[in-house]
Amino acid sequence: MASMFDRLDTNHDGVISRAEFNAMTAAPAPYAGSTFASSTQIGAPMAMTSAVTTAPPITMAAAPAVTMTAPAAPMMTAAPAPMAASYTAAPVAASYTAPSAMTTMAAPAPNAFLDNEDSFGEAERIFRSQYDITEVLGEGTYGKVRKARDRQTGEFRALKQMKLNNRDEGVPSTAIREVAILKELNHEHIVKLYDVFCKPGELVLVFELCDTDLKKHMRALGGRLQPRQVRDFTQQLLRGMEFCHANRIIHRDLKPQNLLIDSNSLQLKIADFGLARAFSLPIPQYTHEVVTVWYRPLEILLGSKIYSIPVDMWGVGCILAEMATGSPLFAGDSEIDTAFKIFMKLGTPTEAQWPGLSELPDFKPTFPKWAPKGWANIRNTQQQIGATGVDLLDQLMRYNPATRISARGALQHAYFA
Ligand SMILES: Nc1ncnc2c1ncn2[C@@H]1O[C@H](COP(=O)(O)OP(=O)(O)OP(=O)(O)O)[C@@H](O)[C@H]1O
Ligand SMILES: [Mg+2]
DSSP states (O other), rough: OOHHHHHHSSTTTSSSSSHHHHHHOOOOOSSSTTHHHHHHHHTTTTTTTTTOOOSSSEEOOOOSSSSTTSSSSSBBBBOOOSSSSTOOOOOTTTTOOOOOOOOEEEEOTTSSTTTTTTHHHHHHHHHHHHEEEEEEEOSSSSOOOEEETTTOOOOEEEEEEEOOOOOOTOOHHHHHHHHHHHHHOOTTTOOOOEEEEETTTTEEEEEESSEEEHHHHHHHTTTTTOHHHHHEEEEHHHHHHHHHHTTEEEEOOOGGGGGGTTTTTTTTEOOOOOOOOOOOOOOOOOOOSSSOGGGGGGHHHTSSSSTTHHHHHHHHHHHHHHHHSSSSOOOSHHHHHHHHHHHHOOOOTTTTTTTTGGGGOOOOOOOOOOOOGGGSTTTTTHHHHHHHHHHHHHHHOOSSSSOOHHHHHHTTSSGGG
């Protein structure tokens, strides 16, 4: 059977048509083994909770490593593996648990109801009857995130409803990535995906509910967090990122809005894996347009086609500084404006600092030359995070990605001692 991830690799920013989905998912393959295509059956009418199973439920993914058509399909190979040049593979964090009980699904008779509108309707009715949907929590690229209460258990959930513009065009690969990645990642600092519902034109992801995100949380506190809280959130974020990176997942879109916060426990959870991507060696050329512009590292802003997990570490640095001072560090209105805002604070980079800089596609020798300001002169960063925090920030925000600190290295930094 063709793997969906073969398609993703060749067409990773496109969409999979419904017909393609059905072709990919229609093979009478057994559900054991959990290829994403056969285990999630996007394109086929279904709701994946055990509550709606009509046939014996099959527990998905008993182990994190799943059978895929490797090596062309790196998405689901969850075993720790060597990383980019300067990064050594980190073993999976101790708190990792195999995503065995995440969800169970109906095992429909192969091909029985693909493209059958009645079955879609019935699956949808069953799915919708499980939840009382209330207020809107947030809005994103594809649709709204709403609060919902599970009628059976009384538990609250966040439903991310993604409207797919053209009913016949299929599911965007960003949504597929989010499902595929979250299905494999089970960690206290990564938002938990409980359930997936899909029908033509719509995909609903059911997540654990958090009360707020970091951006809203900071705004509610008038912009600033206490130094102890800045350190604690940074540590939680790094733990989640260490786990992602150990599992060969680059998030690529770290920003305060994508970090969910439980305001009682002050637990932080990384969300929105829509742009995330599993990486394999050799490092493939990822699409250029990825990280939201303010949190983008220079290697992306200057057009590098080859980048890897250090992009996330730059994002962690931006978020640490933003938590400390209450405002985004490099709030540019374009890529070049953001690059210049970086230069003005951290100094215009030099070839000595970052060998290969002048070969980057968008580098210009005519860039204005700014000297580094020093963190002591960048708002109140130094007062908020102290000398050790500033040292960590320096290492997170190294221009040369090969010398940027890893999540594992950062967790061992004196700032957290
Ligand atoms: N599980 C959740 N609990 C509480 N609020 C959530 C949850 N998931 C999302 N939200 C809220 O909804 C907002 C949008 O969600 P999310 O970032 O997942 O999607 P998105 O923004 O559509 O994706 P993108 O950033 O690619 O546009 C978040 O910033 C957050 O405020
Ligand atoms: Mg988002």
